[in-house]
Amino acid sequence: MVEPARAASAARPPHPQHCPSWCIDCRHDDADPFSPRALLHRGAADIVHAYDDACLLVETQVRVAYWDKAPDWIGTDPTDLEHPYVEISGPTEDDLHLSLTPEHARALAAALLRAADTADTAV
Numbered sequence: 001m002v003e004p005a006r007a008a009s010a011a012r013p014p015h016p017q018h019c020p021s022w023c024i025d026c027r028h029d030d031a032d033p034f035s036p037r038a039l040l041h042r043g044a045a046d047i048v049h050a051y052d053d054a055c056l057l058v059e060t061q062v063r064v065a066y067w068d069k070a071p072d073w074i075g076t077d078p079t080d081l082e083h084p085y086v087e088i089s090g091p092t093e094d095d096l097h098l099s100l101t102p103e104h105a106r107a108l109a110a111a112l113l114r115a116a117d118t119a120d121t122a123v
């Protein structure tokens with residue numbers, strides 16, 4: 001009998017040695033003409049539930065991510081996003097997708113806490 005963890009690792013390609021320590025999900029887009037030789041490193045996702053505009057409860061994912069680009073592609077995104085950043089995404093590729101610097105993420109977290117505290121005290 002194969003243990004579940006071993007089965008999962010056997011199905012995945014070998015994890016590159018140059019990945020950041022937090023990376024658990026790499027996308028190698030060598031064949032993508034818009035991102036030649038770029039690797040998207042993504043960390044484990046925290047799931048945050050929220051209601052969408054149809055009042056359906058959906059899972060929003062929050063994780064660290066980083067585009068490791070070929071030198072000639074660096075500078076094609078804002079400088080802030082040329083480093084590891086925080087990614088917020090909806091349940092599908094077509095849903096919400098935000099990229100935040102660590103500073104933006106901390107400001108959003110603080111704003112969420114203030115709004116949650118206000119909501120808790122509102123009558």
Ligand SMILES: [Zn+2]
Pocket residue numbers: 016019020023024025026040041042
């Ligand atoms: Zn990686």
